[in-house]
Amino acid sequence: MSDLDVFREEVRAWLVENCPPSMRTPMGNDEDVVWGGRKANYKNPEAKLWLDRMGAKGWTAPTWPKEYGGGGLSKEEASVLGQELGRINARPALASFGLWMLGPVLLEYATDEQLKEHLPPIVRGEIRWCQGYSEPGAGSDLAGLQTRAVLEGDEYVINGQKVWTSYADKADAIFCLVRTDTSTKHEGISFLLIDMDQAGVTTKPIKLISGNSPFCETFLDDARTPARNLIGRLNGGWEIAKKLLQHERTNISAGGFGAGGRSAALEEVAKEYLGAEGGKIADAVKRDEVVRHKMLERAFAQTLKRMSAESKAGEVSPASSIIKYVAAEMNKDRMELLVEIMGLQALGWSGDYFSAEGLATTRGMLRSKANSIEGGTTEVNLNVIAKRVLGLRDHQ
Amino acid sequence: MSDLDVFREEVRAWLVENCPPSMRTPMGNDEDVVWGGRKANYKNPEAKLWLDRMGAKGWTAPTWPKEYGGGGLSKEEASVLGQELGRINARPALASFGLWMLGPVLLEYATDEQLKEHLPPIVRGEIRWCQGYSEPGAGSDLAGLQTRAVLEGDEYVINGQKVWTSYADKADAIFCLVRTDTSTKHEGISFLLIDMDQAGVTTKPIKLISGNSPFCETFLDDARTPARNLIGRLNGGWEIAKKLLQHERTNISAGGFGAGGRSAALEEVAKEYLGAEGGKIADAVKRDEVVRHKMLERAFAQTLKRMSAESKAGEVSPASSIIKYVAAEMNKDRMELLVEIMGLQALGWSGDYFSAEGLATTRGMLRSKANSIEGGTTEVNLNVIAKRVLGLRDHQ
Amino acid sequence: MGLVLDEEQTILKDSAKAFFAEQAPVTAFRKLRDSNDETGFSRDLWSAMAEMGWAGIIIPEEFGGLDFGFQGLTLVLEEQGRNLTASPLVSTVLLGAGALLEAGTEAQKNALLPMIAAGELLMTVAIDEDHHFDPANTALAAKADGDGYVLTGEKTFVLDGHVADKIIVLARTSGEKGDRKGLTLFLIDGTAGGVTRERLDMLDSRNAARIKLDQVKVSSEAVMGPIDGGYDALSKVLDRAMIGLSAEMLGGAAAVFEMTLEYLKERRQFGQLIGSFQSLQHRAADMFTQLELSKSVVMTAATAMDEGSNEIASLASLAKAFVSETSNQVTREGIQMHGGIGMTDEHDVGLYLKRSRVAEHTFGSAGYHRDRYARLNDY
């Protein structure tokens, strides 16, 4: 038996022992997602148990080094772990911007001291991070940000406003791009970690057209953070930002977008709402649109697989812009197509008359409009492909 | 009886008398078009007779002043003439860039002397004009033209190369944009008339992907023209060029594009090549595409009508860019759709196996690709709409 | 006239523009939405609109109307769409008055048209029973009973159905669901015994209701138009409704385009106005082009209605299909070009998108109308 097989046996045995029964059932809705953090509220105590056990093993971050609380697994072992979790339909123990976004950047840019301070709480889900990037005046033009950080003694004092900070109202801390030099654009940006449990940080949820408020405005008024929370070089934040954006694009896209109706297969919904004749979707024109979409989804999945096979482990590349571009437009089209298929049933806002599936489609269609805006607009992604991949230049 | 009714009676009587029988039959193909000029070759003597009679009345240019050979008709009278010609399915007596393009510009910019010299031969079809605009280095960027004209005594000496000159190999004379000042771009262009019957002017047909050669390269090597053939102001040619381009866009679009398959209705072709079930095109997906196209064609026709109703007589506006943009893309889509519908029958190049309709579709599809390039590319038209109609600006 | 407005029409359009901008701008609709008002529109506003003559704009003078013509109504609808104004113009005038003019008996016309023109009567037509528009798919049964009928069944997506004083119900008097024959129109009271009404909470916060009819008895005088021939009668009413709604959608799309164009001219990114980026310029130019085409199809269809053209049905489907696609494109682009701010509930563009999606599906989607257009033209 190979080492990997041995490992697999161990994992399997551990899971039998440690994955609580309710954690092996499909998630009902967004509320079942475990984000951890100081303010976490576990309706299901088994969710907490599952997080604690996985966190203790470091398996929420399987490939991170053991010394920082991670699982210390090889890429192959992590893959085995993923397969075994999938085999029993285990729910993710932890959803976390700390795991997906901040951690990888810290591992590349932080000092040993910083890693020891910040990674273990992320792994155990003891802290919930959010990301402070966009500002009201700087959307796609991220580097135009104005939030100022000034060093006073051994603390940075931060003033400014962030916007589109996901779940900032539920987060404990924020990783932030701030301006530390106003005389230059890209080279005057630094990357700071800021605790949000202070008077200088306030948040205000933004209500979206979908009726939800996953994003906030975050106000920094004389907020303070110790100087040791500067990650990487002073004024070296833009490089980190670009890396993070690629992580974000890849994560957003691979994870699928937003809410609503992802579970039911498009063709089954079409058969139900448009009728079927001889096993075929009765509306031949819509059927063709469904096939087009299914084909694109499949081509996209194959491309994700191919790009992942081509890339070196952990590397992110301009290909992330291709992925993000396709994923965003594809999901928007999917939701519009679902609305077309479901008709009136997907045009309701609330009420018993409309099916849960219908309401989720309506809201999901609305939410999906942000897919091509958040984490890099479609326009910015096309710019990146044109310039960084194809080598086309700006006007001279 | 109103004056117009009297006029209508007169026209009707004149047509009975003067329109030869063969000129009241549908045209068979492009060869039946009468372009006139010194090199004209009339296979059908009645075509020549019809041209001579119409030319003598000035009715090839019904609204041009009588003193310049035109018909001197009011807009209303010209409209009556058009209706009566249509009523007997009369063929156009003359097709002519002189009538469509040069004449209107001369009427606006030329001196009385120039008008007396140039308009009458155009009206009578005694001269065939072509247009010398594009150059190899300057496509969409028309004003980048390099063909030089230098005044020597009372003659301009012209050196340079024009390209995409329609039917230059069959034309007697060329109206040309030339550079008369190299120190500036738009303000260094003049508008010159040049006789092509001289050693300094040679033409070379360009073979297109469709196999036809409607365009030429035209070489000007020490070509000469009298100084009196300058139209408008020295270095004032760009204003004339813009007017002419609008005329061209409107003419191209209103006249429909290129060759191939325009006659048969799309839906009938679809029924024939895809089959019909219960009177419907059997392929429901293609049927939807046919309807989309038919709807667009109808919306376009209605828009032409509306814009013509809105515009002052004879005025051309940036709306010409909208018209040109839609007409070009619509015709390209139509031809691609026809190929899709006809399948193999529209994939032949020559030979008896393929129907004439099929071959015309193949060639027409290829020819149509130029629609969005000739007379202002789609990109240029979109720029014009964005800037001149919508008021959007360039980067500052 | 037709494709260019004449003087009277221009005056009407200008006064409609001023009226809605003053009395019923988007802020008014937003307030209405946020108040969760069950009526779903302002009765005061409707009275004011009636005073302007618009409730009776297509009603002949003999019935107290303005007899201004259908084109005039589309001009008002366009301005209403531009401001997202909630009013019973579609339900009461396009559908209700339209149906009376098309299929009403003299008695029905005499009784109801003057009340509509005065803004005193709300009407609607109940058609849909399913999640896709298709009048032939009517199952709601009307059984002969003495010299009257008994109606039983359920309707959905009835515009202003929960507040309408009179409801014209499309019911099956013979044949089976799916048949075009065997349908009949009945005029019933909104508050008749056996009628239950429930307002649906729609995406666009506009009025639509689910209506249940349980053994609703009506006399033979309730019949509108020919028995078993209701489909054809209704089709003519619907042509009017499709064109009118297209005009409303055109107004909404034009408003979104204008606010987007403004934004392109004021928002800066990367040190430049975003409207100076060529890819956005080209997309804006294309939107403008589609709007110009849409304007033509709406004006042509409205003119044809006034002229009694025999192509009205085709032109109505052309308008509904074409403007729906344009509205979809413009609202999508409107959100995208506004970026994050367009995603917020606070910004108006989302309200237009919501209205657009519902309107696209009202009286048949673009796909439905392409099929209908092809059928009408024999292919």
Add this chain to the structure above:
Amino acid sequence: MGLVLDEEQTILKDSAKAFFAEQAPVTAFRKLRDSNDETGFSRDLWSAMAEMGWAGIIIPEEFGGLDFGFQGLTLVLEEQGRNLTASPLVSTVLLGAGALLEAGTEAQKNALLPMIAAGELLMTVAIDEDHHFDPANTALAAKADGDGYVLTGEKTFVLDGHVADKIIVLARTSGEKGDRKGLTLFLIDGTAGGVTRERLDMLDSRNAARIKLDQVKVSSEAVMGPIDGGYDALSKVLDRAMIGLSAEMLGGAAAVFEMTLEYLKERRQFGQLIGSFQSLQHRAADMFTQLELSKSVVMTAATAMDEGSNEIASLASLAKAFVSETSNQVTREGIQMHGGIGMTDEHDVGLYLKRSRVAEHTFGSAGYHRDRYARLNDY
């Protein structure tokens, strides 16, 4: 392997790239076209390709082949497509060898596969009878006659049909035109008595023929695969052909994209490189994206073929439909972005467009394959 080339495959791809660039670039195809050569390809070139092992690349070693795998063949086809090379690779290897491997008797395999591998035998399959691809629409009749059959009917669009030494004919042994049952494959000589062949002058100047069979007698040994079960046998052959042709189209589209990208980087208008105009940048970025997706579908389908996946049919239709759309988009944009020069016969981009349109319709258009994909997946 699969989605990333292994070392052997990389070597193969590189050598194919070098081979076609040297021995069969676009200029060679242009010369062939302008010579109006009736053979329609270069026999010398085909011998050279056979020497490279490509004629036998999917043929098992026992039959004299290279047994390199189907993926290898798609790599060669991609490079062939990139250079517009005319060769019998599709007809003889994808179709001919494919059909022998799928449905040939041992005797047929033993006799023919080695000759194919050696480049000494040209083969093809005759399927189409109409202007749209649909094997079930076969009417060409095979009537039992003693212990053999008599074939009568007409085929069209037979790739390399006028030069093929052996032709596999899809014929009807029972049932009616439109039925999938009742079809049988027959192997006949290209020069058999009763066979008339005529080369069609196609848009892409590549080989396709019309073939008439007038009372062509064959023995029972000419039967390939099950009697009346030819549709299923052929379907498997066609899956291979669809994937292979998709690879060729991908190569052509990639070539057009590359030459267009070059042009964007060198052509100036308005004092700027045209590739610096954002609308062209975005369209170029989208094309590149579609090409990346196309590459994935071709590689996935080719891998599935080698692995004997039970999803091959779906993946083949996915590849053909998806790459056809991409090829259409890229060739259209290629011409438009080149402007006038792209319209001239002198420029290569038009040649690619012509090839693309014919290839799109070979073995079923994108629309055909979307329908097939949905059928295969039960919706």
